[in-house]
Amino acid sequence: MRQVAVIGAGKTPFGAFPDKDLRTLAVEAAHKSLANAQVDTGTIEAFYLGNFAGPGFTGQNHLAPYISTALGMIGIPSTRYEAACASSGAAFFEACLGIASGMYDMVMVAGVEKMTCQPTPRVTEILAGAGDCSTEVRAGSTFPSLFAMVARRHMYQYGTTRAHLSSVAVKNHENGVLNPDAQMRKVITLEQAMNARPIAEPLNLYDCSLISDGAAAVILCAADRAHEFSAKPVKVLGVGQSSDYMALDQKPDITTFSAVKGAAQKAYAMAGLGPKDIQFAELHDCFTIAEIVAMEDLGFVERGRGGFFSAEGGTRRVGPMPINASGGLKSKGHPVGATGVAQICDIVQQLRGEAGERQLERHSIGLAQNLGGSGASCVVTILGRD
């Protein structure tokens, strides 16, 4: 397949922004990505928008042209991609195929979500639409309770502890403090993390990611043309998407997500790389347990060892496998439809050596893992310096 490069990346800060609507956020991120790539909208041949539940949160549907026309991009294909919290990961994946097909040389991929305009119970209800509403959600499950079941089973099978879970939160908050765009820039202690109020046991407040507004965008270009536009293009070495059953009760083992393994296998195969070649990663820590399960499913550690590895500091910025140096969904924030592309932006920043205080020592090859629902969708992307 024709190779693809990222030549520009831009994000809004993540947080609660009552004065910025969904379109304003998306346009801001898009303009930053264009400025970063030093191209203008006239060169963009298609617009790929990742968004999970804009119509539910804001009432506005048909979001792709709603945003692309506000950017002055008229007459191009403009479509919204939805795969729950992996929506902008899926948009990114499709954009790579669009360039690979030869149809385009340059496209924009954006992700956006505006969540804080709804009260928290309604947010929880809208998010629950990513689960199986005919079974588990109908029975009362919401995402904290679904991941609580994953955590409980992981504890039972592998000896993972509350302290293991909390170590993920402590580390991601430690990183987020250094990220000027993060929603919650606050150091927390292990004791604080372990003793916060329960949400869905064994998960407590600090095991859960945030409700956020935010947007992110990247400019993709055919790799053979990337040097025309960027002195620091980043190559898409591999990208894979996979899917699985929606409901936890349909999975033979809820401590592993086959869609993550499948997406990773495809991305590794395309890149000709394996887990040992990955130097750092942005993983989908919608809940602390999700980061632990992801590092196992991606092959960074042996099955069942994720909690131990995390508690030992293995995933800290100075550890052997830095994970979520951005602060992750836990501290950076999680505007669901924006998260996949935001992860790509964070990887690009690291690869270029532009991550400021968060800059990692080894930064040639990074991986992003974007999860949808309780494992029904996953996109894995491996990026490398050109």
Next chain:
Amino acid sequence: MRQVAVIGAGKTPFGAFPDKDLRTLAVEAAHKSLANAQVDTGTIEAFYLGNFAGPGFTGQNHLAPYISTALGMIGIPSTRYEAACASSGAAFFEACLGIASGMYDMVMVAGVEKMTCQPTPRVTEILAGAGDCSTEVRAGSTFPSLFAMVARRHMYQYGTTRAHLSSVAVKNHENGVLNPDAQMRKVITLEQAMNARPIAEPLNLYDCSLISDGAAAVILCAADRAHEFSAKPVKVLGVGQSSDYMALDQKPDITTFSAVKGAAQKAYAMAGLGPKDIQFAELHDCFTIAEIVAMEDLGFVERGRGGFFSAEGGTRRVGPMPINASGGLKSKGHPVGATGVAQICDIVQQLRGEAGERQLERHSIGLAQNLGGSGASCVVTILGRD
């Protein structure tokens, strides 16, 4: 680009089906498309779902894996595409790029919408989400009123009459009577059509398409492999997607949709064909005026002549340019997310000579035009016999 063929097509009947939920409908259409292609789910490498507002109508989001796993398709990319009423047209377009990229040899594209589970005022509100909610919808516009403005202006500029509009409805009902899957199989007279109760003047009841449940699916294959699977493959000769401003007040002339012209130009260019080469078409007659505007934007008639051409019988099955031999959205029904793929199914049936009583005499090259919103999205596809 690598060429793409349609090797299977299947649809549910369109109508109000209180006993069939969204997933049941999609699965039924998918099974029909697989049986028609004589392939099984194991050969499908990706699932492309077109759906506009499933979460709004039913509460269930993350619809692609919700449906693909019910078909037993696990581990493949599975994403939902949204471009208002052009959602499954957009999914079809992306699927063509997916095959063209070399990533896949065979994929399934489905479209589905379950609308009758909500009361009509709520349906109208959900559909209005495809307009600009920050301006025209906020001011009270719904789609009947938006297209009423288009109709009124078309009348003013070109002398189009109420009888012209009604001639579209009469012809589409005449065709739908012969379609066993159509929602409203009922002949209407010109007098009936002209004197029905007003909805948004000058549009009345018979100028508006229907609120429907339904699904459609096609199996796409790399053209160079199509003959392995099908004795009657259909070639995608050209496909194009375009976009434009959402709100009518942003368009310099509301009697023409630049996204339709743009999508058509791309599709014609890819096919190496022009309007005169098209033998029949399925156009997006969400309202009678939309069919008239579409035939002008596609170049079938001169600007302003669409109403006259229709009233003269030019678009009847026996006319020089048969349009909506299926009955169109007006009589066949309009489950919005299904419509784009359903149009492809209708064209495929004609190309294969399998359209029964609706079979057209000239059936080598057909065109499908799928519109989103009041012209903000459009996908045009040209299909031909192999």
